[in-house]
Amino acid sequence: MNIIRVATYKDLSEKASQILLKQIKEKSNSVLGLATGGSVIGTYELLVEDHKKNKTPYNQIKTVNLDEYIGLKPNNPYSYHYFMNQYLFQHIDLLEQHTHVPKGVSDDFQNECHQYEQTIEQLGGIDLQLLGVGVNGHIGFNEPGTSFQSKTHIVDLSPSTIEVNSRFFNTIEEVPTKAITMGIQTIMNSKKIVLLASGKTKAPILKEILKGEVTENVPASVLNQHPDVTIIADEEALAN
Ligand code: GLP
Numbered sequence: 001m002n003i004i005r006v007a008t009y010k011d012l013s014e015k016a017s018q019i020l021l022k023q024i025k026e027k028s029n030s031v032l033g034l035a036t037g038g039s040v041i042g043t044y045e046l047l048v049e050d051h052k053k054n055k056t057p058y059n060q061i062k063t064v065n066l067d068e069y070i071g072l073k074p075n076n077p078y079s080y081h082y083f084m085n086q087y088l089f090q091h092i093d094l095l096e097q098h099t100h101v102p103k104g105v106s107d108d109f110q111n112e113c114h115q116y117e118q119t120i121e122q123l124g125g126i127d128l129q130l131l132g133v134g135v136n137g138h139i140g141f142n143e144p145g146t147s148f149q150s151k152t153h154i155v156d157l158s159p160s161t162i163e164v165n166s167r168f169f170n171t172i173e174e175v176p177t178k179a180i181t182m183g184i185q186t187i188m189n190s191k192k193i194v195l196l197a198s199g200k201t202k203a204p205i206l207k208e209i210l211k212g213e214v215t216e217n218v219p220a221s222v223l224n225q226h227p228d229v230t231i232i233a234d235e236e237a238l239a240n
Pocket residue numbers: 035036037038039040066067131132133134139140141161165
């Protein structure tokens with residue numbers, strides 16, 4: 001794993017946006033795997049800033065998001081769909097039909113999971129997957145104990161994830177208890193992976209990941225088995 005140590009969240013966002021821009025410049029029809037959460041907001045803001053200034057084109061770029069809460073429609077302000085529109089999609093010239101976020105509302109989730117895997121396959125796989133990491137080591141919403149062979153699936157969120165993510169909601173009762181997420185194998189099939197870790201709450205889990213022991217109890221530890229992973233972490237996250 002390639003570790004990039006930076007001083008602050010701002011530096012982390014700059015590094016991550018540079019890596020994404022390099023990918024977009026080298027392959028204008030790249031398939032980008034995107035994440036939500038606090039770790040990636042700064043990166044998206046810099047991509048938007050760059051687009052305004054340099055007109056970097058996204059009209060051939062395809063995107064696939066990691067996950068979505070079950071029960072939230074795309075226009076729900078707490079949904080990941082809404083998050084992506086708010087922070088990135090509406091500000092750049094990405095075509096709506098080129099963006100993919102798993103559906104949080106469906107009559108047939110088994111089919112939705114299957115379709116999502118098909119979509120990724122039809123796009124030719126993910127060129128670069130951006131990841132955050134949960135304090136319990138989850139990637140996407142793959143909680144501890146998830147099989148490394150998993151594909152897109154429905155998960156029960158752990159009480160700790162519900163609590164941590166409640167900061168994005170008015171009350172903890174509003175946090176959905178289930179989600180749809182790319183599986184660990186889906187993520188591992190990406191050609192390149194970039195994981196962002198910022199702040200002292202991520203220090204213990206980052207230490208676990210960097211120890212190199214690969215265990216399903218720490219989902220992100222699987223990244224030790226991927227040939228092209230870059231972790232960008234700030235000093236607080238690397239403090240342990
Ligand atoms: C959330 C998301 C993940 C995200 C992670 C870290 O639950 N499902 O995709 O990477 O937790 O979030 P944050 O960046 O806000 O710390």
